[in-house]
Amino acid sequence: MWVRGYRIVRTTCIVRFEQIHIENFRNHRLTNLPAAQGINVLVGENGEGKTNVLEAISFLCLTKSFFGNMDRHALKFGAKSFTIEGIARSQAGRAYSIRVEYSGEESRKDVFLNKAAVEKFSSIVGTFPLVVLSPESAAITFGPPAERRKFLDFVISQSSRVYLEDVLDYRRILRQRNKILIDAKIAKTNPRKLLEPWNTELIERGTGIVLRRRSFIEEFQPIILHVYQELAGSEEIPGLRYAPSFDLSGATSEKEVQNRFEEELERRSVEERRSGSTVVGPHRDELELLLNETSLKGFASQGQHKTFQIALKMGEFHYLRERCHETPVVLLDDVFSELDAQRAERLLNVVMNLGQAFITTTSDSWFPPDFDWSGPHRRFTVHQGSVFHEEATNIIS
Ligand SMILES: Nc1ncnc2c1ncn2[C@@H]1O[C@H](COP(=O)(O)OP(=O)(O)OP(=O)(O)O)[C@@H](O)[C@H]1O
Ligand SMILES: [Mg+2]
CATH class of the missing domain: 3.40.50.300 (P-loop containing nucleotide triphosphate hydrolases)
Structure with missing residues (x-):
């Protein structure tokens, strides 16, 4: 209700x-x-x-x-x-x-x-x-995508143990996979065979993260709208848009998301060998913050940024209260x-x-x-x- x-x-x-x-x-x-x-x-x-x-x-x-x-x-x-x-x-x-x-x-x-x-x-x-709002929270709206991913992980981890375990596992897998890529780049070898077992794990854990981020953002949208308007008392409409590192449109089941992840990993394999790092996966996701359908970055005033930061945190409160009871x-x-x-x-x-x-x-x-x-x-x-x-x-x- x-x-x-x-x-x-x-x-x-x-x-x-x-x-x-x-x-x-x-x-x-x-x-x-x-x-x-x-x-x-x-x-x-x-x-x-x-x-x-x-x-x-x-x-x-x-x-x-x-x-x-x-x-x-x-x-x-x-x-x-x-x-x-x-x-x-x-x-x-x-x-x-x-x-x-x-x-x-x-x-x-x-x-x-x-x-x-x-x-x-x-x-x-x-x-x-716990919900924390501090001067460091400014980074969520002003900072690079990693700050918004941190926000997502912080909130979802507190409400889902499975998500937290997936994130911790994913980080470990990513480190191993990146090591293979960088070693292969230095040695000028093809890492394909060595990467295979890690790909399976990366896709499995990564898909869990992507799916939970997507449903969290859907659930969070009406909460943020209410809190923002309560604070700003205006006609401004805040929005959140999930921009995953690979195309998710139309993919609803776990299997479909896994397939998309796998295809994108394959499609960009040359690029990742060249860079010596994994270029696809939730560690490259973005959470876009919008005000009246326009990106907050480079457009919103300091006060609007501040209101957005407070709304995200107050929204986090309501979300956690509901999910964690x-x-x-x-x-x-x-x-x-x-x-x-x-x-x-x-x-x-x-x-x-x-x-x-x-x-x-x-x-x-x-x-x-x-x-x-x-x-x-x-x-x-x-x-x-x-x-x-x-x-x-x-x-x-
Ligand atoms: N490991 C430590 N051992 C002892 N003192 C420390 C340690 N780390 C930080 N401090 C001291 O804690 C004080 C800072 O505390 P704190 O950040 O809580 O201040 P504050 O009251 O929040 O100040 P502000 O209003 O500037 O934010 C500083 O005096 C610093 O030297
Ligand atoms: Mg202080």
Whole structure:
């Protein structure tokens, strides 16, 4: 059932963090954050450690940094290990604990869900779905196709374990295949025989990825339309168009897509031998972003880009909530300071209805002066790697 563009989900479960404990992570020596159920605003000057708190939350949800940084970079200078722990509770009252430990000496990371060691980290991705909007999100609309593929992979992986496994496998196969191609190019040999077994795997995994990307984009289109218009309040119509690396038109079944992939691989075999790399496959896909049927790139204003980025992320929230039956945690890093007053107000209204959010800002002047901080929303200040709850009299860390 759809209401105002969103499908009403009856089985969605809301898991919210109640406590976040951060030790020796970036500039945080010991931080305890008693998180509120709704909006958690982290206010502080530049370089105080606000984004670091969000990055710590991303370790709890994704087992790694949303920046894609190496774990050891997050280790506090001079410390031997870091620990991040989150205590969460579902609406039904079920308690969860998630703990990430990293040892610098051993370069070893351990993850514990409800005190049990997690063998395969990818298995818990999606347990606490996450939506992140940060200055880096600008790359989704401004950057090269790889940024949009990253967006697709990030969203779909959190809602489909099979997709995540396909992507990880595909990357491995691609590396092997590219190695054969580059070796053959250097040695001036024909790699055809060596490539054969890898082609089969590439096509199989790649087809899974292509099919899921295609259906995701179809499902995502009405969501993005609604969110964009809610934010922009205008006649602008956003659109998404999938541009795969080989022609998919008319191919509906898995077998048909596999055949197309195989034909294109064959057709471009000379080109890939010349370049020493695989030139066909989902690693060459593009997701075109449109506004009123025109490409966003080279045409849209800064404000339209920004609105599109926010709409993609808010759309991601609604999509994940529906698919994972969990309400994602929302992280907004430095988003409000860049918006004009009207857009900031609209975004705040949208975010207040989302669930739990963590928002960093250097100034909270965009909040209405009479905003009620005593209910489900809390304001913290961050200073030199310590977090203080403003309304509480005691220091938290
Ligand atoms: N591994 C580390 N160990 C100790 N301190 C670190 C480490 N990595 C980063 N820092 C420190 O963390 C601080 C930056 O924190 P963060 O990015 O969270 O700031 P911020 O409050 O978000 O600032 P801004 O408003 O500029 O975005 C810097 O002072 C930096 O030196
Ligand atoms: Mg920051």
